Amino acid sequence: MKTVEQIKAAIEAAVAGAGVEVVPNPSPSGQHSLRIEPGRAVEVARFLRDDAELALDFLSNVTGVDWLDREIEETVTETRTVTRMVDGVEQAVEETVEETRQRIEPGFLEAVYHLYSVAKKHGPVVLRMRTVNRTDQVELPSLTPIWRSAEFQEREVFDLYGIIFTGHPDLRRLLMWPGFKDHPMRRDYVEPDDFEYEPTAHDRVLERALAHQAASEAASTAAGEKASEPAEAAEQQGTEADA
Amino acid sequence: MSESQSHSAAAGENPEGRKPGSQNLVSQRPESQKLEGWNRPARTEPEADGQLLEVSMGPHHPSTHGVFRMDVALDGERVIRLRPVFGYLHRNHEKLGEGQSYLSSMPYTDRLDYFCSLSNNWAYALAVEKLAGQQVPERAEYLRVILAELTRFQNHASSIGFLIQEMGASGTPLMYAFREREKILDLFEELTGARMMCNYMRFGGCRVDASPAWLEKARARVAALPGFVDEFERLLATNEILMARCQGVGILRPELAVNAGVTGPMLRASGVGYDIRKVDGYGIYNRFSFRVPLGEHGDVYDRFMVRLLEMRESVKILEQALKEIPAGPVMDPRLKLRNFRPKPGEAYGRIEAPKGELGFYLISDGGPNPYRYRVRPPSLINLTILEDMCLGHSVADVVLISGSVDIVLGEVDR
Numbered sequence: 188m189k190t191v192e193q194i195k196a197a198i199e200a201a202v203a204g205a206g207v208e209v210v211p212n213p214s215p216s217g218q219h220s221l222r223i224e225p226g227r228a229v230e231v232a233r234f235l236r237d238d239a240e241l242a243l244d245f246l247s248n249v250t251g252v253d254w255l256d257r258e259i260e261e262t263v264t265e266t267r268t269v270t271r272m273v274d275g276v277e278q279a280v281e282e283t284v285e286e287t288r289q290r291i292e293p294g295f296l297e298a299v300y301h302l303y304s305v306a307k308k309h310g311p312v313v314l315r316m317r318t319v320n321r322t323d324q325v326e327l328p329s330l331t332p333i334w335r336s337a338e339f340q341e342r343e344v345f346d347l348y349g350i351i352f353t354g355h356p357d358l359r360r361l362l363m364w365p366g367f368k369d370h371p372m373r374r375d376y377v378e379p380d381d382f383e384y385e386p387t388a389h390d391r392v393l394e395r396a397l398a399h400q401a402a403s404e405a406a407s408t409a410a411g412e413k414a415s416e417p418a419e420a421a422e423q424q425g426t427e428a429d430a
Numbered sequence: 431m432s433e434s435q436s437h438s439a440a441a442g443e444n445p446e447g448r449k450p451g452s453q454n455l456v457s458q459r460p461e462s463q464k465l466e467g468w469n470r471p472a473r474t475e476p477e478a479d480g481q482l483l484e485v486s487m488g489p490h491h492p493s494t495h496g497v498f499r500m501d502v503a504l505d506g507e508r509v510i511r512l513r514p515v516f517g518y519l520h521r522n523h524e525k526l527g528e529g530q531s532y533l534s535s536m537p538y539t540d541r542l543d544y545f546c547s548l549s550n551n552w553a554y555a556l557a558v559e560k561l562a563g564q565q566v567p568e569r570a571e572y573l574r575v576i577l578a579e580l581t582r583f584q585n586h587a588s589s590i591g592f593l594i595q596e597m598g599a600s601g602t603p604l605m606y607a608f609r610e611r612e613k614i615l616d617l618f619e620e621l622t623g624a625r626m627m628c629n630y631m632r633f634g635g636c637r638v639d640a641s642p643a644w645l646e647k648a649r650a651r652v653a654a655l656p657g658f659v660d661e662f663e664r665l666l667a668t669n670e671i672l673m674a675r676c677q678g679v680g681i682l683r684p685e686l687a688v689n690a691g692v693t694g695p696m697l698r699a700s701g702v703g704y705d706i707r708k709v710d711g712y713g714i715y716n717r718f719s720f721r722v723p724l725g726e727h728g729d730v731y732d733r734f735m736v737r738l739l740e741m742r743e744s745v746k747i748l749e750q751a752l753k754e755i756p757a758g759p760v761m762d763p764r765l766k767l768r769n770f771r772p773k774p775g776e777a778y779g780r781i782e783a784p785k786g787e788l789g790f791y792l793i794s795d796g797g798p799n800p801y802r803y804r805v806r807p808p809s810l811i812n813l814t815i816l817e818d819m820c821l822g823h824s825v826a827d828v829v830l831i832s833g834s835v836d837i838v839l840g841e842v843d844r
Binding site: 212213214215216218244245246247248250252299301305308311313334335336337338339340347360361362363364371372 | 516517520522524525560561562563686688689690691692693702704709772773774775776777778779780787789791793794801802804806810811813814815843844
């Protein structure tokens with residue numbers, strides 16, 4: 188079995204502009220992965236499947252990962268030129284400043300593919316693809332035309348993570364029902380408040396019950412105020428008319 | 431025999447000139463069309479009288495082994511479209527796994543494929559051990575093999591029982607299988623405290639040790655298993671009706687099987703020799719001598735026979751493991767289970783579960799909960815080619831084909 192670096196070299200020799208990058212895995216499992224550019228993913232996948240030496244004919248696992256926006260604090264040392272009064276004369280002086288900056292690294296969705304070879308009995312080779320962001324540019328090319336086993340698994344990733352696989356022949360929700368709106372496996376998914384009283388109330392159930400009660404009371408008072416306003420207005424009008 | 435032979439022969443010499451069922455399969459198409467792109471035939475033109483009948487099989491159809499639905503379009507009795515519909519048992523197992531510690535997920539894995547809780551335990555434990563680089567004591571490895579093979583035996587026995595029941599032999603073969611399964615479940619109960627939801631393995635070993643008395647009992651039970659397999663095979667394998675109903679039905683070609691990620695007995699029934707126990711040699715499987723039975727035709731009958739033969743191989747492994755099991759601890763007492771925080775990284779661990787390749791993919795960010803917890807369910811992925819196998823067959827055969835895939839909905843929907 189080739190190492191990830193050798194596979195990377197083989198892909199780059201075969202597919203121009205594949206943009207392969209090795210993602211090291213610090214865990215003892217040693218399963219390093221290859222990140223590929225979504226634009227050339229189908230060509231890369233076809234090469235991996237059809238190459239005589241790699242022969243990765245079996246796509247075992249397809250899954251999504253949600254990476255949220257990350258706040259990164261970094262200390263930056265910067266040298267800049269400042270004009271300053273030195274001995275009564277305005278001069279340009281080099282000044283070195285150390286600053287702590289907060290940078291937000293935008294989140295993305297990731298699709299991970301685990302490949303094995305049935306013919307050569309080796310593997311896994313891990314492929315990853317990233318979307319541009321988590322909100323509006325979430326398209327990735329589907330690898331179902333290359334490996335049929337991605338069919339249901341990509342549908343599942345679409346359903347639970349919201350990655351849109353372009354070129355998938357039948358991209359529908361797999362597990363949630365068709366009218367469902369959100370993607371429940373995202374890290375920032377909030378469960379709807381469909382609280383039902385359970386007779387065996389645990390602490391968490393009681394907490395949810397109180398929160399639910401407060402929310403529904405607030406909603407009913409808001410609705411009550413709205414409903415009572417026109418009635419009052421009508422009364423006032425009535426009294427005015429009487430007068 | 432003449433009656434039953436005519437059943438399979440009738441398709442070939444159809445007076446209306448219609449092709450026999452299996453020739454309409456995607457898998458029978460020329461090589462060039464097979465793997466590239468979306469290779470399903472146009473299946474919207476009915477042949478007979480221009481009328482289509484759409485039938486919703488399930489979710490409470492007894493043959494679906496749970497709550498699973500197939501939207502079937504029929505032309506006469508011939509299936510021209512089949513769409514599996516999932517999600518009736520979905521509880522977002524993966525989300526639950528991300529919301530709790532590594533140890534707390536262990537009992538939840540029992541609920542995936544509730545026929546084979548010990549295999550699920552092992553797959554999860556293996557993934558965590560890969561992630562954290564843990565070693566497993568010798569005795570625990572042997573206990574895992576013993577329990578996993580007992581699980582495989584009872585799963586195959588009962589799945590054959592269910593298959594035959596769907597063929598109309600209501601009761602008898604299934605009860606024979608369940609009789610044997612009960613004996614194995616008794617062993618599980620004595621060792622783990624539960625018959626089905628065993629929650630027995632831990633990352634880095636097993637929860638409790640097996641007593642010498644339990645091992646003696648297991649040896650006695652295993653010694654009786656070959657007799658049961660012989661009886662089962664004598665009862666079923668050459669049965670005329672079974673052969674007529676199963677042979678040539680639901681053919682799956684090896685190229686399509688590999689491309690569609692089919693694993694387990696289904697893949698091997700298509701003639702592809704890929705058994706993760708041999709390929710990965712996880713645990714201590716490379717110490718045992720056993721063979722990997724393969725089918726030739728890839729039809730329902732071959733799947734049935736491969737399962738039957740695998741039961742024999744399981745008995746072989748069990749005999750060796752029960753003979754060689756060493757004394758020693760089953761768990762390193764220094765291992766932390768409760769405040770367990772593996773270093774950041776990821777791991778994919780897989781085993782040969784009775785239904786196919788069961789894998790767990792874990793990403794750790796250094797916290798007490800996994801950042802990503804993914805189950806690779808063999809039952810779901812083996813259903814990818816259900817439509818391809820069923821096209822052109824009758825409704826009664828659809829029941830049979832889906833039975834031969836051997837699914838458990840707890841794992842399909844998760």
